[in-house]
Amino acid sequence: MTGFRIPFFRPSVGQGEIAAVTECLRSGWLTTGPNVNALEAELAAYTGAPHINAVNSATAALHLALAAWDLQPGDEVITTPYTFAATATTIIHAGGTPVFADVRDFDANIDPEAIERAVTPRTRAIVPVHFAGEPCDMDAINAIAARHGLKVLEDAAHAIGTLYRGRMVGTLSDAAAFSFYATKNITTAEGGALATADPGLSDRVRRLTLHGMSKDAWKRYDAGGSWRYDIVEFGFKDNLTDIAAALGRQQLRRLEQFIEDRTRVAQRYFANLRDEEALILPGFSEGNRHCWHLFMVRVRNEVSAAPRDDVIRKLNERGIQTSVHFIPLHSFTAYKALGRWQWGDFPVAEGIFEGAISLPMFPDLTNAEVDDVCQALREILRGTA
Ligand SMILES: Cc1ncc(COP(=O)(O)O)c(C=O)c1O
Numbered sequence: 001m002t003g004f005r006i007p008f009f010r011p012s013v014g015q016g017e018i019a020a021v022t023e024c025l026r027s028g029w030l031t032t033g034p035n036v037n038a039l040e041a042e043l044a045a046y047t048g049a050p051h052i053n054a055v056n057s058a059t060a061a062l063h064l065a066l067a068a069w070d071l072q073p074g075d076e077v078i079t080t081p082y083t084f085a086a087t088a089t090t091i092i093h094a095g096g097t098p099v100f101a102d103v104r105d106f107d108a109n110i111d112p113e114a115i116e117r118a119v120t121p122r123t124r125a126i127v128p129v130h131f132a133g134e135p136c137d138m139d140a141i142n143a144i145a146a147r148h149g150l151k152v153l154e155d156a157a158h159a160i161g162t163l164y165r166g167r168m169v170g171t172l173s174d175a176a177a178f179s180f181y182a183t184k185n186i187t188t189a190e191g192g193a194l195a196t197a198d199p200g201l202s203d204r205v206r207r208l209t210l211h212g213m214s215k216d217a218w219k220r221y222d223a224g225g226s227w228r229y230d231i232v233e234f235g236f237k238d239n240l241t242d243i244a245a246a247l248g249r250q251q252l253r254r255l256e257q258f259i260e261d262r263t264r265v266a267q268r269y270f271a272n273l274r275d276e277e278a279l280i281l282p283g284f285s286e287g288n289r290h291c292w293h294l295f296m297v298r299v300r301n302e303v304s305a306a307p308r309d310d311v312i313r314k315l316n317e318r319g320i321q322t323s324v325h326f327i328p329l330h331s332f333t334a335y336k337a338l339g340r341w342q343w344g345d346f347p348v349a350e351g352i353f354e355g356a357i358s359l360p361m362f363p364d365l366t367n368a369e370v371d372d373v374c375q376a377l378r379e380i381l382r383g384t385a
Contacts (some may be wrong), residue, residue, distance in 0.1 A: 005319030006369050009183045009362045012258065017250040024246040032210075035245035040193070042252055043178075047160075047170035049195035051202035054245060055209055058157040058179030058192035059086040060238035062127070065153050065175045065194055066094035067236075068204040071124060078118045079127040079155075080110040081328045081341075082349040087129055087155045088329050096124065100330060102346040106283030107131065108296070111348070112140035119144070125151040130159035130169060132325070133185070133291035134284045138164050138172045145173075153177065157192075160185050161259050163289035170195035180244075185258055185293050186251035188244035211235040261363035262292035268367055269295050269359065272374035278304035278381040280355065294325055297377075298355035305383025308355050314380045315357075320373055323358040 024035055040052040055061050066077070077091045081100040088098040101114035108131040115126060126145055128136040136154070145152045152173035156162070160178045162169040170176045175198070178184075180191035196202055207213065212235030240248075251258075266282075273279055280298035284290050299308040306314060312322055328349045330341035343350065359373055379385035 004316075004321040006321065006360050006365075006373060007362075008321040008323050008358070008360050010364060011182055011187055012254070012363050013187075013247075014250075014254075016253070017247050020246040020250045021243055024243050027242075029242055031241045032239045033242045035242040035249065036240050039240075039245040039249050039252070042249060043170075043193055043195070046252060046255070047168045047195055049168075049170040049176070050197045051195070051199060053194040053196075053202055053205045053209065054240040054248075055192050055194065055205075055238045056240050056244075057086075057181065057190055057238075058155070058177045059090060060209070060236070061177035061192045061194040061205075062086060062153065062155060063090040063093055064205045064208050064236070064238060065177065065196075065201065066090055066096065066125070067208055068201055069094075069125065069151055071096035074122055075124040076120060076122045077125045077127055078115050078123060080129050080131075080349070081330050081346045082108050082110075082131065082326055082352065083129045083155065083329065084157070084326060085329060085332070086157075087127060088335075091127065097122075099123070100341065100346060102348045103131075103352070105348050105352070107134050107285070108349075108352050109134060109136045110141075112137050112144060115141065115144055119148050119150075123148060123150055125153060127153050127155055129155040129157070130162055132282065132294035132296055133158045133162050134282070135159065135162050135164035135169060135172075135288050135290075137285075142173060151175075156195075157181075157184065158293035159291060161255050161289070161291040165287055171197070174198060175201060180248055180251075185262070185291055186248060186255050188240065188248035188251070191240050191244050191248060207232065208235040209238045211237060258363045259289075259291050261365075262361060263290075264367075265361055265363075265365050265370055266290070266292045266295055268370045269297075269374065272371060273297065273377070276378060276381060279377075292361065294358045295361045296325060296356055296358045298352060299357060299381070301355060304381045306380050308357060311377070311380050312357060314385060315373075315376055318376045320376055321360065324353075324356050325358050326353070326356075328353050 154176035157179035212233040
């Protein structure tokens with residue numbers, strides 16, 4: 001419960017989810033096991049990705065893929081500053097150096113031309129982020145990667161179900177990391193998955209996910225499993241539980257409906273706010289399927305009766321919760337302490353941030369609630385509230 005009349009997000013958890021989790025709790029098998037295996041198979045069928053590794057977050061999926069590529073000190077990985085910290089922090093934890101490339105103004109996705117300019121002899125990989133569920137220009141990014149011999153790892157935390165030129169996210173590059181965090185398009189409370197066509201990457205990630213063990217722990221306790229195992233490298237502890245996977249399997253069945261509902265909400269926002277002078281509405285490329293994880297508007301501070309921060313506060317006072325995606329990474333203390341960037345280095349990302357507000361967006365948001373948000377927003381922007 002958020003205490004807001006209209007929350008930013010409310011999860012859609014139905015009787016199917018409650019029954020599946022209850023059944024798992026009663027089954028005697030709580031952690032990684034049959035539900036995780038089934039979720040991996042179902043995600044593979046849904047996305048078309050040949051290999052899925054279910055893990056306990058998108059952060060883990062990003063980190064494990066980068067770790068499996070054995071980054072060496074000084075290896076550079078190009079990504080966007082307009083993202084959540086996990087995208088770049090995992091590069092640092094995997095031993096690499098994040099290099100930021102600015103985004104495109106119309107959809108806040110990384111700009112392929114900025115990537116090209118950021119490539120050096122030390123570049124090893126590119127990590128594009130499908131912001132809000134709008135796909136990056138993957139053909140351009142893959143072409144840069146092919147030209148320079150780089151890996152591509154998509155941060156698809158927002159983008160399960162997104163289609164790029166008719167192809168599912170998860171099948172577009174070397175690997176993609178999905179998030180099943182509580183607010184994401186499907187949830188396991190905390191969870192994520194790596195999708196890849198590379199069996200070697202998937203095998204290595206599976207080993208690194210569970211201590212670098214030669215066998216999955218759940219097989220050790222299964223009928224016929226052996227107590228003996230080896231530690232073949234230094235791994236992590238990033239596995240997903242069966243309780244979480246039971247929830248995720250039910251959510252996945254509902255994903256297409258969730259995307260339809262989110263699309264309805266987005267269309268209603270567009271219809272309501274189309275003529276609002278003081279706003280820039282989200283841009284997207286034709287020919288793709290946006291999955292509308294977020295609906296981010298941008299306040300034109302020079303036109304609006306109230307600047308962005310005041311708009312957020314006034315919406316809150318009227319019981320409407322919003323969020324901001326994202327605070328550019330190079331403005332954070334830990335990133336500034338690296339001494340590599342300053343405010344002004346990524347003018348497009350910075351400009352988007354100055355006006356950014358993510359409006360309430362979830363499948364069960366009613367048309368009347370959307371209209372209510374738009375009415376309040378309009379009055380605040382015009383100073384008639
Ligand atoms: C773009 C992006 N990448 C990565 C993550 C991390 O996801 P998780 O919480 O599943 O680790 C998030 C979470 O909000 C995100 O927005």
